[in-house]
Amino acid sequence: MKEILLTSSVLIAALLVLRFFFRRSIPRRVQYALWGLVLLRLLVPVELPALPVSVLNAGQEAREAVAVTMEQPVYLVPVQRTPAAEVPSAEKAQPGGPVATSDSFGYPVLSGDGQTVTKYAQKVTVSVLLDWIWKAGMAAMGLFFLAANLRFWQTLRRDRTAYPMEGSRYPVYLCQNLTSPCLFGLFRPAIYLTPAAVAAPERLRHVLAHEETHARHLDPLWSFLRCVCLTIYWFHPLVWVAALVSRTDCELACDEGALARLGDGQRLDYGRTLLALVPVKKLPANPLLTATTMTAGKKQLKDRITRISHHPKPIVAAVLAAALLAGLAGACTFAAPQTTPDAAQSLTGEELRYFNEDFFNGDYMNIRNQFLSSHYENPKDIDLFSLFYNGDGSDCTQTPEGIDPQELSAALDLDNTDCPTVMLTTAQMDEVLSRYTGLTLEETNQVNLSHFRYDKTYDLYCHTHGDTNYRGWVQLSAGTREDDQISLYYQDDFMGDGWKCVTLQDMGDGSYQFRSNMPCEKPDIATAYPDWEPELTIPVDDLAPYEAPAVTVERHTNDCAQRFGGFSVGDYTVRLYLSTDGNYYAAVVYEEVAGSNGDMSAWDVGCFLTLPTVEENYTVSFFSDLFGHDGIVIRYNGQITESYGTCFYDYYYLTDDGVPVLLARTYGVDSQVIDLDGDGTNELAGEWQFFFQRDGQVYEADLKELLEENWPALTFWDYAILDPYARSLWVTGFMTADQWANGSGQANFARSLYFDGEAVRVYRDERETEDHLLEDVTAPEEIIQKAKEWGQKSYDVMLGQDAYVIGEGFDDWRITRIESCSPYKYGWQWDGPEVEVYSLSFEVHSIKPESVVLAGGIYVLEDGWVGGFYLEYPYLVCIVNDDGTRTFLESRIPGDGGPGSQAFLEGLDETLNNA
Template structure:
């Protein structure tokens, strides 16, 4: 709506300017036709591709500020006032904030002067209040529009008398009390005459010609659209101006059209007819009346008569210039705003997930991880010894095919080696290098290849070692795509030498080749937000600085009963231990020594945290670069209230003198240090908290509280999950669905919360469904078709059930998920051809969601999509031959098991056995 208001205003002003500049140079019919651009802009949500000249480019900051303002809360219906001094929590609240009173009903708000707490019965946002005002005004305007035309029509019906006219194609009536002749009617327009109009044959001819021209120009239709624009945009003054001016241009265009059918010597007679019949009014005619009346103001009538007398000739160049400028104005106002990101676009959540979970990591050993083991600006300079230190990803301790093991052992003297050997032929090395770099061993610079032993007889490289030195995990934090070049950024915790940038080339066939791996600065890559506007934008500029719980350090000596590990934080060691008093503590070690008997002879520590009684209930790990500090994070079970417990994450750093400082505490099953908005500075994200730093101060955004205060539809916050690839928090729960026919339904919701540095953005999933496939769901074409076939069968089976079991109004279905599943990562063994498994998601749509029967794990969204149906076999299983051909099998993987579970693997084995394959175990 905001974009339409801005662009339509600019377009109207532009056309008014063109109308003034070309007032004596272009035909009035051309001038009148240009107003169709405004009607199109106001009534049709059409948008051209983004262009540099879009007017929205200049107003993006203003739009963001307006969006934030529109989401500010507004409290309605005050029901109680209490002095602030009598409300303890009001002493720490800020004016305008909701204060905690323990009441389950209402919204107690502290007044601006801080003296009164007023409880309100309802809360809404500015946009909701304005929406109510807009809809109310639209209803009143529509009522006036309908009543005006209905009254006018009844008047005509009551007074009209048929007036026969030869050669006239439309009904003609005479009305004695009509102030001016007019054309009225939408489907079958009729001409209505006054007694003055039929006084002479000449007048009658002029009037009929005028009204017939109105009909030929489809002016009843344009009058109706003009009234619709005024009804919808009743609050917009420029729309009213455009309606009045376009109505004037309608009459001028009609005059031009009528005069084209008269001789030059009849022009003055036509003008005299207008002077005799057109009543001069001081105020504009009712713009919500669709009749093409001939009434005009004094100035407009003078303009009409002057143009009739002068008969100005249009200038072709002026017409072309006006059309060109109008087209330019249309392009500027219809074009979407152009985003101006760098040439490299941030990778999407799905792409980051792929590189973290599929391309890298996984089972031992993923040879792609080893391409991160050295620095290189050209793949020819890859350190081959580091790359192939553990082999090529296969079992390289086995003798290569075609070589006699005993002869090889004797030749290389492998039996005397103390450690296992890695054996690689040149062909094996070439296979890996060719696939992932496009090179052969001969084409590389063979960096560190000499660190291997080489046997020319067998063309074999080998080495023996006891360690693995395998990079089992890499966390790709961010990435960009520039054409076919993909840059992946990760902090090299394996080597401990900072940030790296790995460059891949997309080969266009689903494969990637390595191009470089070099040190870099920490990236500041903008977070990839959804392509649509957020449902809510909640500013966080009015938060108070975060005050973490105080840390009390107690000195303990010689009370260590059992130690559980130490962690170096700067120059100090933090240990967890069991005390002789029966408690578990986290402590900074000041002095410790081991006695001759292996026990603790000296134990001097500062205890700063008492842990749960069972040691398995906590974990300790390191964090770095959080608000300027490095330290440890201790995870343990804790109680938020007496009745509610969850996981606590305490982030501690140590001062120079070894004093522990609690930097922040998050709650829930997950907590991560992550750059949420992509500005190069880390934030801290928990399950309902975002911590960020501004001007040296740490702030906590309590997401649950913010959503409750700014989203009146929220009724229940159920579950939240951090998504490190999207850099967002995905929240599920329940909300009111006022748009349902019963007016009080309750729907499930999924919202994704982002932090952009200034506000919390709340996004609803607005992806489209095209041909039963949810936008963004991708897979090979034949897999998609099989998924659709599966979905159609599920839908048919659903409709076959009785309505009292499922509800009514089901009218559509869609596939919401086609995700690959890898059984190999769960230890599944298979010597046959490649197996692909796809997990499917299915939803059905109901036009009567209030009647849907929701049971078990089902859910229903506010737009009527229903999911969570129990499906017996929600997987596709196929065999992929060497030539890429897929053969789909009848899946027997059940729907009530998780990926990788024993039931999942048993179902896969059963699927293969039913298809005639032999499966071990």
């Protein structure tokens, strides 16, 4: 909508300018036809291929600014006002911003002067509010349009009498009270005459020629579409201008067409007919009336008479120039915004995984998450109070080294508070800011730094609080890279105010600095597919529409033995509860009142799901933006089939009447709402199947069934893992290996399945191996060299173990993974110098893969690479020195457990203590 408003405004302005400069040199029929471009732009949401010069390219900054504004919150229906001094958390809020309270109802907001906290009943974004206003105005305008035309039609019906006219293609009627002759009727147009129009035969001939020309030009249809535009874009002043001007051009074009039929000899007489019959009014005719009335303003009538009497000859060069300029204006307004796919590349799944699992998130407290706690277009404008609200990631509630605790407690009056006090020196803030922004505290604009108390004696910024603003998890759903700029997109569920984009700068040494964090529209970033062609492409255009299992709602009253947490879905609450009949139910709550003894004195619910057994583990969470619905997903165990495991994910939404509807059901151990093909519209992906929508209809693709039908080599589907970062499903199992020496081997396979909007793409891993390193495996060069030394040693040990026979003919090895085991990701801590830990994996190659013994976790791929065997110490551990060099330690972390496991933590502790 925003794009159409912008481009249509420019197009209308351009046509008005062309109309002025070519008003005497091109036919009005040509000018009238040019308004069809505006009609097309307003009613048909099409885009031409991108051009170097276009309105959307030039208006990119304006569009982004509008997008930011549209996502700003608007608070509605004030229900309570409280002095800010009576709300303890108001001191942390910004004027005009939300106030954090424990209330479950309402949205407290601090006034602009900081004196009052107003609680509002409703919070919406600007875009939602404007959408409500737009739809209300559209409904009102539509009713007015319908009423005006019905009233006019009824007036004509009551007043008309048939007026026989030989040779007329259309019915002709005489109306005694009509102010002007007109043509009316969308599907069966008829000509309506006034007594003055039939007073003289010549005048009647002129009027009939005029109205029949309107009919040949299909002007009732264009008038109707003009009214549709005014109904939809009732708020747009330029659309009203275009409607009025195009209506005038319609009459001028009709005059030209009528005179072409009557002949130049009738030009002056035709002008006299207009002067006699056209009512002159100060206000233009009702633009929402589809009739082609001859009403005109004084200036408009003068223009018509002048053009009739002077009969300006069209200039061919001017017509061509006007058409060319109008075409250019249309191309520039219809063209899609130009993108630079070669410059801005979608992040791969591994890159997105790094930012989700290593850079952000992890164990409490990752200070990088706090850089998402405020909006800023420049790092100088970061809200320092929000950033350092919980400290700098270390324990900032302890007395800094070198300061006497009792003196500090007395100076800061710490004995008179039950809440901890965060204490940060300028040096501590400088360390964080310089590392992640390249700035010092002095170089920032010190936004909200004054919210801290500053003690000059100790150079401490202090704040006492018992709550937290820590963002424990951010889900980055997509990202792009353009040169050294990384743009990461996430839906801010923590603040609940829409989509955001955080921009990082790659410093080239493995570190990143924050550049901005701003609201944005939901991204439509293309999925980063592998660089090679898919092994198999399976179309999904022949699937039958999906029909979700029907939902039966049973009314239960006063049977609640134990209720659990409620989940608000629209105007209703959904609860899981234990019934007195011993069953667990999911139910829509109609009425619930808790008694003084903990029992429910009132309980009236609609049960729509019976959970299998009391012992099962059930979880409930929210989902949003799936096939046009928001709702809840209930995960529970139950007997399904041997093929599909024993876990359900049921996605429900509620109708306006509170009736639960099962939107889709997935099976397996994982299920996510995710934009699989990167077109900005979500799909639903499970471990075995995915759901997509096409032309308003939902379809289910059974991936196991599709692969079995289209890939004869598949013999067994083992398991699948959904990768939300790569937007793919990683599938493993067994396949026939006809290329092996015996011609009938069973090899392991690993495939990645993608959905591109039209088909399922099946990719085999075709990365090359160079110098014992699998392509795309990245790490600091020093780590890679140490990993290769470890790989060679492991290879030699494996071949030298006569008792550990895996197979025959091994001739090569390779490192397949180097993963950083960061403390943020896996939750380990070390109080000494900075430590880095890397987990390693490697494979060996066999020229006789059919001889490999598949014992334990060993696998052999169809190209002869073998992996999965036990490695005693598959980790690199090093201390990072002050000068940036690394000192490698003898790792004692065993391969029995993964990163973060108890075996890992004990082995890391032994490694570091023995250093």
